[in-house]
Amino acid sequence: MNWYAVKAIYLSELARTWRTPMQSIASPVLSTSLYFIVFGAAIGSAMVSIDGISYGAFIIPGLIMLTVLTESTSNSSFGIYMPKWSGSIYEVLSAPVSAVEIVLGYVGAAASKSLILGGIILLTARFFVDYSILHPGWMLLFLLLTCITFSLLGFIIGLLADGFEKLQVVPLMIVTPLAFLGGTFYSISMLPEFWQKVTLFNPVVYLVSGFRWSFYGVSDVNVGVSLAMILLFMFSFLVIIYWIFRTGYKVKV
Amino acid sequence: MSGYIVEVNNLSKTYKSGHQALKNVSLQIKQGEILALLGPNGAGKTTLISIICGLVNPGPGSVQVAGFDVVKAYRQSRQKIGLVPQELVVSMFETVWNSVVFSRGMFGKARNDAFLQTALQSLSLWEKRDSKVMELSGGMKRRLLIAKALAHEPEVLFLDEPTAGVDVELRRDMWRLVEQLRQQGVTIILTTHYIEEAEAIADRIGIISQGELLLVEEKQQLMMRLGQKQLILQLQQPLATVPASLASYALDLSADGLLLTYTYDGGSDHNHVTEMLGAIEQARLKLKDVHTKQRSLEQIFVSLLEDAS
Structure with missing residues (x-):
């Protein structure tokens, strides 16, 4: 293993975050905080509790997931797309590194950023809403797996994209709607029976449900199923990345 | 290795x-x-x-x-x-x-x-x-x-x-x-x-x-191999034409009649520089200066590409 290369990519990508703190950290924290203020502190007090949890506290896991999903995807896709776009990818492709090391560097950095961001949002939420974490270890595991999985997705998008617009399509047009409709703001048991079944095709439901379980011990789907689904997504994304590097598709000619 | x-x-x-x-x-x-x-x-x-x-x-x-x-x-x-x-x-x-x-x-x-x-x-x-x-x-x-x-x-x-x-x-x-x-x-x-x-x-x-x-x-x-060389002879007196005794060397005479240029294969051991200089002496041409010029790499490059195409 070329650990020096992994470290070089990882630190270089993290440095990009520290160069743009407003965009990378402050902006997502602020926008998520607005949800806490509006739906938690303001409207939340007028809403009925769900599964015995106040509405403000109920939406915290979903909102963290919403931010982590979109940020992981965006960070990772941007991280690999930028050198592709500028041409500086030549240095990565001509270096003695394997696909594993490249993925560890880029995806590791993107996942780390999202994990830090998730932590900051969790702490920020405390200023507006009271919440508890019943299973902190599981909470951390769900958060970490989600950060990694969606950073892998972003990495695939960055490798395949051939324009800045396409970088934004998946996070904004697919991930965000799925997160909104995946039980971030409600329990899927509140939906009519037909829509409950349809919602089960939304992968984000499993992420939000598992994550919420780690906070409050309640979930829409079995926590084991949630975990299995995250691992399934992660495995699927890894297979796609393996194929891209093996064939050189959109990477080498 | x-x-x-x-x-x-x-x-x-x-x-x-x-x-x-x-x-x-x-x-x-x-x-x-x-x-x-x-x-x-x-x-x-x-x-x-x-x-x-x-x-x-x-x-x-x-x-x-x-x-x-x-x-x-x-x-x-x-x-x-x-x-x-x-x-x-x-x-x-x-x-x-x-x-x-x-x-x-x-x-x-x-x-x-x-x-x-x-x-x-x-x-x-x-x-x-x-x-x-x-x-x-x-x-x-x-x-x-x-x-x-x-x-x-x-x-x-x-x-x-x-x-x-x-x-x-x-x-x-x-x-x-x-x-x-x-x-x-x-x-x-x-x-x-x-x-x-x-x-x-x-x-x-x-x-x-x-x-x-x-x-x-x-x-x-x-x-050396592909570069033609030129031997340029500067004359003391201008010539109207190249003397008939030098015709076999295909010399170029400049417009002012003061320069004679002999082009030969720089890489060959069998050029006729010696004979040509002997013929110059026999023709009683007085030289003011002598220098050589080699074909540049650019000229070699262009001719190779022309040959290839």
């Missing part, structure tokens, strides 16, 4: 578009030499370099660097290689220092600040180490690309059109740097379409056209 630092055997490459960029190219490069690959745009120079460096998937054939196959043993082969690309492609928001630290790390080398400092100093970039790349001039960016390529102490350096679009001063700086690197034992392969660049710094010249390597030869030998 074959004794060559780079060995390319029967390499071909056809892109998905159907364009055949390389046709059965074989090339051996000795350690410590400077090889210039000359060729017009689209000749296959960059494809060849890109395959050796791992940027382009090779077609049929084999490529080895320091005895390591560039596909099967890519880690070992790539560690030996530094690449300076043709375009100024470098992350613009990084500082110069972070940029070279990144490059060294990518090639699996532990950080060595003293070495990187020396590299930056030798390229007159040390004072700019904390500047962002975007703040550098074009020439400095190109020097930075060289610093990045040298950051992991490679044995072979590929320079893809290193002086394309740079001013004369920087070009001379590059040539000095190349010579300095050669003295340190670095093998240098450069592509260029500046003939004078190859003429000035290369030990051997390879000429590539339409994916075919037309020849690879020592520069001096090439110029």
Whole structure:
């Protein structure tokens, strides 16, 4: 293993975050905080509790997931797309590194950023809403797996994209709607029976449900199923990345 | 080990578009030499370099660097290689220092600040180490690309059109740097379409056209073999016509009648310089001065390409 290369990519990508703190950290924290203020502190007090949890506290896991999903995807896709776009990818492709090391560097950095961001949002939420974490270890595991999985997705998008617009399509047009409709703001048991079944095709439901379980011990789907689904997504994304590097598709000619 | 630092055997490459960029190219490069690959745009120079460096998937054939196959043993082969690309492609928001630290790390080398400092100093970039790349001039960016390529102490350096679009001063700086690197034992392969660049710094010249390597030869030998020489005789008195006794030497007389030019094969042992000078003496022509001129590499290059097409 070329650990020096992994470290070089990882630190270089993290440095990009520290160069743009407003965009990378402050902006997502602020926008998520607005949800806490509006739906938690303001409207939340007028809403009925769900599964015995106040509405403000109920939406915290979903909102963290919403931010982590979109940020992981965006960070990772941007991280690999930028050198592709500028041409500086030549240095990565001509270096003695394997696909594993490249993925560890880029995806590791993107996942780390999202994990830090998730932590900051969790702490920020405390200023507006009271919440508890019943299973902190599981909470951390769900958060970490989600950060990694969606950073892998972003990495695939960055490798395949051939324009800045396409970088934004998946996070904004697919991930965000799925997160909104995946039980971030409600329990899927509140939906009519037909829509409950349809919602089960939304992968984000499993992420939000598992994550919420780690906070409050309640979930829409079995926590084991949630975990299995995250691992399934992660495995699927890894297979796609393996194929891209093996064939050189959109990477080498 | 074959004794060559780079060995390319029967390499071909056809892109998905159907364009055949390389046709059965074989090339051996000795350690410590400077090889210039000359060729017009689209000749296959960059494809060849890109395959050796791992940027382009090779077609049929084999490529080895320091005895390591560039596909099967890519880690070992790539560690030996530094690449300076043709375009100024470098992350613009990084500082110069972070940029070279990144490059060294990518090639699996532990950080060595003293070495990187020396590299930056030798390229007159040390004072700019904390500047962002975007703040550098074009020439400095190109020097930075060289610093990045040298950051992991490679044995072979590929320079893809290193002086394309740079001013004369920087070009001379590059040539000095190349010579300095050669003295340190670095093998240098450069592509260029500046003939004078190859003429000035290369030990051997390879000429590539339409994916075919037309020849690879020592520069001096090439110029001797393919370079016509001219012997120019300056006369004390002008001539109206070339004397009949000199007709067999096909001499050219200048318009003012004061210069006679004899063109001959510089690489041949059987020219007729002696006989021609004897005939001049017999014709009682008085000479004021004599000098020779060799056909330039550019003229050789053009004639080879014309022959190939």
